[in-house]
Amino acid sequence: MRLASIYRYPVKGLSPEALEFADLDADGYFPGDRVFALENGPSGFDPAAPEHQPKVKFLMLMRNGALAGLATRYDHASGVLTIAQKGREVARGDLRSAEGRAAIETFLTGFLGDEIRGPVRLLQAPEGFRFTDSKSGFVSLVNLASVKAIEEVQGASVDPLRFRANLYIDRAERWAEADWPGKTFQLGGATLTVLKMTDRCAATGVEPGSGRRDMDLVQTIRKAFGHIDCGVYARIERGGRVTRGDALALV
Incomplete structure (x- = not known):
């Protein structure tokens, strides 16, 4: 094998x-894996006391299949996430800053429209935790x-x-x-x-x-x-x- x-x-x-x-x-x-998640309305996740949450509390392909039509790339060195659609960049944000996270959240809220249950909020996993299913x-x-x-x-x-x-x-x-x-x-x-x-x-x-x-x-x-x-x-x-x-x- x-x-x-x-x-x-x-x-x-x-x-x-x-x-x-x-x-x-x-x-x-796994290094660099599921470090971030996109909260689909308030999830109750507390970074100070992280606990595993059901995946339905986040944007995910099971219910938000349109996400697979976006090409995203995260640069671990710079902290920048870029989102492209049909070969054209549609959003970019430094996930280490409030402004950068807001740019990503705003785009995805508009992109998914009625599928959103509440405010989209980008969460970062604290040390020793990941947003796995x-x-x-x-x-x-x-x-x-x-x-x-x-x-x-x-x-x-x-x-x-x-x-x-x-x-x-x-x-x-x-x-x-x-x-x-x-x-x-x-x-x-x-x-x-x-x-x-x-x-x-x-x-x-x-x-x-x-x-x-x-x-x-x-x-x-x-x-x-x-x-x-x-x-x-x-x-x-x-x-x-x-x-x-x-x-x-x-x-």
């Missing part, structure tokens, strides 16, 4: 960023062979980015990941213990890049395979660098 690609999602619900490598820390989250969402992995199996029963091309994983694995058997929970793997310089399968929601029905809701992959998976899972969550047991092309091997 091999690490085919690596992605992080700096802002929950917005664009993925491809990486050549990532330096993982033991007992940490699951409390176990330290690192997410998807088996590309399983995506291929879904694609075949769907009868149409399925972009693996619909599953918004950090690490995409190829050269594994289809649905091999169903046997991974509880097992530990070596990947590059890191060691990962798989915690559980990842159950899927309507976000997978949104086409990356266009924002069109063109499939119901949850029902496709349920009818064809008897579950709604695709991928796994893992904990980082030992930190180290993982690089595209690294082997994934059972310890």
Whole structure:
């Protein structure tokens, strides 16, 4: 098995960023991943005492599919988030400043219109916390062979980015990941213990890049395979660098 690609999602619900490598820390989250979230009306999130919140409290693809039609890029060095639509920049803001955050919030409020339940507010995760869908969402992995199996029963091309994983694995058997929970793997310089399968929601029905809701992959998976899972969550047991092309091997 091999690490085919690596992605992080700096802002929950917005664009993925491809990486050549990532330096993982033991007992940490995936670096630069889900550091920000966009509150869809008051969520009750307290940065001084952060607790995991249901994803429905934030802008996300399950309900706000149009977000996938935006191309976003976050520069970690400068703190600037840019948003483009159909190749044209439509918003830019330094997320370290109130003015920069307001520029992003104002654009998204207007862009989503009636979908907004309340004021959009950009939140930043405090140290040791991330806006993951699951409390176990330290690192997410998807088996590309399983995506291929879904694609075949769907009868149409399925972009693996619909599953918004950090690490995409190829050269594994289809649905091999169903046997991974509880097992530990070596990947590059890191060691990962798989915690559980990842159950899927309507976000997978949104086409990356266009924002069109063109499939119901949850029902496709349920009818064809008897579950709604695709991928796994893992904990980082030992930190180290993982690089595209690294082997994934059972310890």
